[in-house]
Amino acid sequence: MTTAMTTDPAVPETRDDGPPSRPERDILDCLAQLSNSNVPTPPVLAEQMLNLLPAEVWARPDYVWVDPFSKSGIFLREAASRLLDGLEDWEPDFEKRREHIFRNMLYGCATIEITGEVSRRSLYYSRDAAGPESVLRFDDSAGNVPFVPAKHDYGPGGRRKRCRTCGASKKKVERGDSRENYAYAFIHGAYPTEEMKDMKFDVIVGNPPYHLEDGGHNNSATPVFHKFVEKAIEMNPRYLVMITPSRWFNGGKGLNGFRGRMLQDRHIRRLVDYPKLYDAFPGVKIRGGVSYFLWDRDHDGDCTVQTMWDGEPMYEPMTRDLGEWDVLVRWNRAVSALRKVRDYRVKGKPEPTWAARVSPMKPFGFRTYFHGRATRRGIKDPVKLYGSKKITWIDRSEILVNNAWVDDWKLLMSRVQGTSAAIERQFLPRPIIAGPGEACTETYVVAGRFATRQEAEYAASYLRTRFARFLVSARKATHDSARDVYAFIPQVSLDRVWTDADLYERYGLSEAEIEFIESHICELAAE
Structure with a gap:
């Protein structure tokens, strides 16, 4: 805990006719930079x-x-x-x-x-x-x-x-x-x-x-x-x-x-x-x-x-x-596009949101700084574990929750996404496709489980679009990318590679709405 003030400002020159005139450099401007809690x-x-x-x-x-x-x-x-x-x-x-x-x-x-x-x-x-x-x-x-x-x-x-x-x-x-x-x-x-x-x-x-x-x-x-x-x-x-x-x-x-x-x-x-x-x-x-x-x-x-x-x-x-x-x-300029996505109907029904596919914290029960062994050598039933800044190995018997998910194809998304830039423009990390026999710590959320690698790749390409990341930006205030930030993204059919042009057309976005999205969300460089 830091104290908001560490120095005592000089007394302004006293006047008899009212508040002191504003100095060229207000002492309170300096004090305003001394703390981030007070x-x-x-x-x-x-x-x-x-x-x-x-x-x-x-x-x-x-x-x-x-x-x-x-x-x-x-x-x-x-x-x-x-x-x-x-x-x-x-x-x-x-x-x-x-x-x-x-x-x-x-x-x-x-x-x-x-x-x-x-x-x-x-x-x-x-x-x-x-x-x-x-x-x-x-x-x-x-x-x-x-x-x-x-x-x-x-x-x-x-x-x-x-x-x-x-x-x-x-x-x-x-x-x-x-x-x-x-x-x-x-x-x-x-x-x-x-x-x-x-x-x-x-x-x-x-x-x-x-x-x-x-x-x-x-x-x-x-x-x-x-x-x-x-x-x-x-x-x-x-x-x-x-x-x-x-x-x-x-x-x-x-x-x-x-x-x-x-x-x-x-x-x-x-x-x-x-x-x-x-x-x-x-x-x-x-x-x-x-x-x-x-x-x-x-x-x-x-x-x-x-x-x-x-x-x-x-x-x-x-x-x-x-x-x-x-x-x-x-963002006021996001409102009209969000309404169009929300009101879109498939056979008269609203589309479910991607948040339903996303795991809660600790998808396999492991905290952020948990790590397994450096190699799979000597492990009876090895599982590859994606953790904080490293990949290690554990035995499948060590999985704490959701053991059955190990057999699925999975999309892993880092819980922390943000930079030190003055304004965020990416909003979601790059997806990691994890196959059967792989798990993760709470450094990641599981942003979907799939029967085939092809379906997981389609999902990854969808979440890389500017459109999907724009919908995340409307819910994301800090670096944290938990389940809730996916709640505006609709679940589209994962039988194709979705492009931004396809999605703009699907939801009937105007030129002004598209211009805002593309000025607000950066394009991801090719992997």
Whole structure:
């Protein structure tokens, strides 16, 4: 677990007439590149998020704002600047206007102790809100932006190994009172505080922590961002603007229930998606990209989806039903082609999907790093085992599950497919045809079993097409290529070699749809 802030920014020059002028290089731009779990928001991105809100919010002196997971204070700083302008007609006197905004309208809760100091410097120009350098003197040094300590919930007697609220590993985060335990107050019931229990927040805005180490294999992490979204929606504000990883669209550990609720939530009015790596957060690797949304309590309808690329809108926005599929299809230009494939009928019936052919994890019961012997010598009934970066041999009696599959022709597909490129363009690995007497570890999924080699080769050629990999791209947010990513691919008859031209014609795709597919999906080089 890394701390989001490691340095203390210099205090901006104090002015008597409002927020400080923006320096040529904003210190918060630098802070925004220091972490990939507690990711501070770059100022430009924060401004774009606030632009989603209706203009009327900046002229409402009765609205109460909160950033319940403040890291740099950027959202509160930008809101203060806009409110100082927007409320001028309501209160022409600058000092009185600023007093009202800072004391009665803007609240926050820091994620950790040091982000509280940074947030207060951003908003009040001083880490000590009761000190002489603060633009507004509070009775308490934390002002309206405290760090509120909280505790993890390890059940009765503290016997559980992971927190029941956020899934954090006791071993990883409980290191004594002198170090952060990352029990974020907002989701652990400590914020809003007891003194704030009757307060109603009109606007919630921010960028929550994304994940916590869960003590699992290979330093695995559990998403927590959805906990913050759910808690914020539960508070029923007028407006909610939050940015999160986009992996919830179609994947993510423990995110199935959250995804289902979000797709059916008709209060989500706008969604802005950044699929390109590093586009929203320069220097911070967030696989699958990020997105932010506007949740509007009074909205009941479809959502306008906008894709961004290199910081600019990519194509026209599209208003659509987020719940049309069981995943959120991020590419607007993919929607019409997906509908044609979904609605295609064979003898009046929809085609089954390829996901029905794909095995679950550990198709033969072996973990990723299991390996057999280097040679088949001395093995009574040898089985060739495809594993992580090597091929080894085991006895057939060692097969843990699905022993009968050993006799089939099989298509093996790596579970991990992705590159360090800013955007994925391949989406599926090259298929491996495994014959009778062969098996694999969970490094692979079995993407189909067949009676003959010819049928397996036809299947392999089909999954190599741009068409099939395009359908995978609509469901795949990260490097993981599990069974679910195949659920848009129809099962065609495996009695021929399918080409992209054949498939485009079969499903009646337009020239514009074909152009999008071929610009979005790379052609695989000949083997």
